[in-house]
Amino acid sequence: MRLRIFIEPQQGATYETQLAVAKAAEDLGFDAFFRSDHYLKMGDVDGLPGPTDAWVTLAGLARETSRIRLGTLMTAATFRHPGPLAIAVAQVDRMSGGRVEFGFGAGWFEDEHTAYGIPFPTSGRERFERYEEQLDIITGLWATPVGETFRYEGRHYRLTDSPALPKPQQAPRPPVLIGGTGKVRTPRLAAAHADEYNVPFNSPEDTGAAFERVRAAVEAAGRTEPMVYSAAQVVCCGRDEAEVNRRAAAIGRAPEELRRNGLAGSPAEIVEKIGRFKELGAERLYLQVLDLSDLDHLELLAAQVYRQLQ
Template identity: 40%
Template structure:
């Protein structure tokens, strides 16, 4: 799907949000990603995550380790992928993966390598992996959630000796633009039921409401350090909402902050 999308576009940067690390050996994924970076002429973002959907693993006979092990595997995989993209040959003896004189050719188009986006919000383990390996970090939550997690990310960065301010921070969540109070309430109620959480808990984490309400919410996220936004349209994919977002919100945000955040 991603290959087809890249073939039909010329400027769009694309990736998956995110590829579960348990599904492929990182050396195989590194080669697949390098090939896609060539097909797209340097427009790939490689999204990686520890994987979470246990039922899918059971359905296809894929081992599903503990949360801690999956996250440690993710860190080792990100390290290996970067090395395969940037070194002529890689020999590696890790806790989970082993390589002997492995290579990845041709190297990706992007230099030094395509950006690696790591998804997840776990404050003890996942954010440490983000601090060590990510070019971009994606999670969900309210502006206050991001304020707290970004502060923790900075602490991890100091611990591993990295300036984490260079990591792009992205929010992902449901987007729905509407001027109707009843429609807004219905969307929020549906989300609350889907997530199994109260409406008042869900509402601060999504972009649902009028143009001005969403603009203000974007400003709140930007104020705490979010640099990019990834809006999700839920079925039946309300295209007028997407059109209004493109025409009435993106230009204002771009004008205020001098660059695209979306």
């Protein structure tokens, strides 16, 4: 089981804060540093100093880290056109020496679109159609051999004689992550496009059911390439109950609620619950760290949780 650090910087984080967390995660031996892709805070926080762009941030981190893998959970298809997004991700992959992973979702938070003038299709069906076409285009651009051109005729996007450049450093492409718990379309898209399928913030029981739906879709598609299965969970670890309570209060959550809906408690409690996800077939777990000023939390997770899992 590999542990990855996942942050939500739209809740309030400078680039420097994100860099400090990424470098700490790298130094402590975590497998990857991922961030969300949002332009508006959620809940009762001030969100200061304001949002940071996911791929601009990852480009900076690509040059200031050396080992840790970098990615998004999940880049929103509604924020960008597929051609420029394929260029940006490929460029950051080269800037990082081939350490990028591309988590990609349909987009869902309407308020952040209206706040920054981003068109938001109100029809969920249209958003998913656009998302599926973008997946076809981005992976198609990366897969086009150098010297050849790429064409695409979709309902929402059309590309004519694209040089399909630049190419990512990783061959044939950066790993593609698809997440969510949709029962029909998500498993189908994951089987067709994803290298990794992620279930965010669900119970072990619901996570296992979602894994099984994707396994069935993979089999139905006749796919032979392996699929990596992963989950994301909020984390709140403490050496004793007082420390658990302090960390829960810092993120505005109750310890017992966090125990029900995430990974909370002593290192032993957290290791036990991670074991339940591992039994379901999860190979990676994304630890959602919400208090980015508490680097001691990362040190505790590395020393007394991750070490036991290795």
